[in-house]
Amino acid sequence: MAVRLLLKSGLAVTALTATSGAICYHTDVLDNPWCSTFRIVRFGRAACASFIVSLDYKWSLRDLEYDTEEYRTTIGQIHTRSALRLREMCSRNGGLFIKVGQHLGSLDYLLPKSYVKVFKVFHNEAPKTSLSRLQGVVEEEFGQPFDTIFSELDEEPLGAASLAQCHKGVLRGTGETVAVKIQHPDVRRNGYTDIDTIEFLVSCVHLVFPDFTFQWLVEEIRANLPMELDFCQEAHNQERFSAMFTHLNFVKAPRVHWEFTTPRVLTMEFIDGGKVDNVEYLKRNRLRGDDISLKLGRMYSEMIFLRGFIHCDPHSGNVLVRPGSDGQAQIVLLDHGLYKELTDEFRLTYCRLWQALINKDSRAVERYCLELNAGELYPLLACMITARTWDSVQGGITQKQRSREEMRAIQQHIPLYLSHITQLLNNIPRQLVLILKTNDLLRGLEYSLGSPLYRQSYIIMSKYCLRAIGEHEAGRAESSWIQRVQWRAKTKLSLLMVTLYENWLWIRAVFVNYT
Known part of the structure; x- marks a missing residue:
């Protein structure tokens, strides 16, 4: 009161x-x-x-x-x-x-x-902040004149964001071209x-x-602000991300120059490339939108389902692409300030929910949505996670691609369910709130790439969900080598079945196009 x-x-x-x-x-x-x-x-x-x-x-x-x-x-x-x-x-x-x-x-x-x-x-x-004001931030952080560190810093930024902006520069000591991310002076x-x-x-x-109940958004920003203001934490995230993806040559993050990095200045390797939604750049370098979409899906499926460590800000300004050594698209992920670490319990529940959605298992969808505190609003949560209508969820999200009519129907129904949506966002785990945001940003990238690979995307997700659940169950069976072998065999068999289905879809597509 x-x-x-x-x-x-x-x-x-x-x-x-x-x-x-x-x-x-x-x-x-x-x-x-x-x-x-x-x-x-x-x-x-x-x-x-x-x-x-x-x-x-x-x-x-x-x-x-x-x-x-x-x-x-x-x-x-x-x-x-x-x-x-x-x-x-x-x-x-x-x-x-x-x-x-x-x-x-x-x-x-x-x-x-x-x-x-x-x-x-x-x-x-x-x-944008003027270069002269940013130079003042650099001098405050390092306690020495700006030009003793950098011999050059471009006047026009590579990009300006909410908390900082990034400039191309040259290190005075080595002559190496670098990207320098500098925090706006008054943000902290x-x-x-x-x-x-x-x-x-x-x-x-x-x-x-x-x-209008947006308290959940305020709480999310308040919780994440200290991490996003600390560029040393961002540099650690960047290195952890790079270590996670050494096995995928199409994924890259800039190398950090620690000797020129502080909580307000991040100096890193300069990587040339085009924004992921720059259609002219993609055409000029013969990079295919469907290839980029599949690689983004694979990268994020591994982060969410397998690793539980997620880059939560994949908008087009933070994703560069460039030709790799094989001539195919290499993805360069920028701005590693906002990550979410998932608990194993949440990660596995989310894996099982996606498996249920892909397999059209309504009872399992209800069960795992309830575990995520959706209550009687579980159909709404399933719709928000998949960005599909409830009819599509019940009919099977892999059965047909999301149409423009379905997208319009979703937009038209948002005002009608606003109070329920905000109630749901206040109830579900904070981890899921950031994943919902991440999912929407990724769908926006796929839409801008013009690559509606809905079945292939679900196949990739299904493979990572199977791997995550299989590894977890095999790890639980530490005392029984027989159970470990059984779970590993079951996982490999399931992955084989998914791969055979994937190959069948490819053969069918080739046959249809040929005839």
């Missing part, structure tokens, strides 16, 4: 701050980086934008009957202008607000299409205040719109 009263009084404070914040929001004088370092300015912008968006929804829909044609048209227009207004605010505040925008741009299973489309821009574009100082601001505004908006 006390918390609710506090939040209600907070709405008045927010409205008051929003009035002054409107000045911050609409005045170009306060658009420079120096003004954005003031927390009251950042809070004012956020409060103003939140207040205007909330008012727009309440006022514009006040006399409209729900789910009529006029209602759907009007709310579609509100979604678009509200998303643009919030994106402008995030761009002006920068830092953690960009990070929140990137999260929103990956919530295809939750947000209206207008929001996802508008915020996806942050996956490839973010406000403003980060925790910004997350408090976002949490407060989310709570206020929830009072006005009870279905």
